[in-house]
Amino acid sequence: MRASELLTKRPPGTLTDCAVLLSRLSxxxxxxxxxxxxxxxxxxxxxxxxxxxxxxxxxxxxxxFTVYVELIGGPLLALGGLTRLVAMALAGLMLGALSFIHVSYGIFVENGGFELVLVLAVACVVLAVTGPGRYSVDALVSRLGPRAPVAERVRV
Structure with a gap:
């Protein structure tokens, strides 16, 4: 493998799914x-x-809404259930916290600043875009979900 491929080639699916799982759990x-x-x-x-x-x-x-989205959304993210919906709700909460509370304190969290809520918001947006990954309830439901009847799957 060339050096440029190390920088630009997407990692294998399993590695990507493990990274998404680690992100969800964190x-x-x-x-x-x-x-x-x-x-x-x-x-x-x-x-x-x-x-x-x-x-x-x-x-x-x-x-x-804030309290219960965090309390219920946390475990749902861990399981990978309703991941995109939960991630979008949490991103919205963090952007609201950034806008209404933290932005006036500057960037550093030690002063009440917005660095943590910004990183959490962006991480949630990334998760909402990438989806839950293979190791999730969402993926399991998708795999086990209703399938088209054989007649619809076979091209004539």
Whole structure:
């Protein structure tokens, strides 16, 4: 293999699927932990109040949505279930957090900045575009899903 191929050639499918699985599992841990932390330390009503103070529109809807999308979305990402939908919802949450809360604090997370939420949002967008990979509930459902009758599969 030439050096240029090492830089440009796509890795074998199994390696790609393992990378997607690792991405899903990493994101799942972070989002579930954040959702659980918010629920334990603030409760849904505390998240609603925090979002109200931050100027987030419709905090009575956005607050519970945030907590439960993180709590339920984390395990769904780990399993690879409803992956694209969950990844898009989580990306939206992170972009909202970036816009309404973190952007005014600069980039660095130690100052409350947006670097973490930006990376999480982009990772979720990448996952929404690439899909869950072969090692996922979504892929299993797709493989086991309804197939066209034999008459429709055979060309005459």
């Amino acid at each position: 994101l799942a841990v972070v989002f579930f932990a954040h959702g659980l932390d918010a629920l334990r330390n603030l409760g849904v009503s505390g998240v609603v109040e925090m979002q109200r103070e931050s100027g987030i529109p419709l905090p009575e809807i956005a607050g519970p």
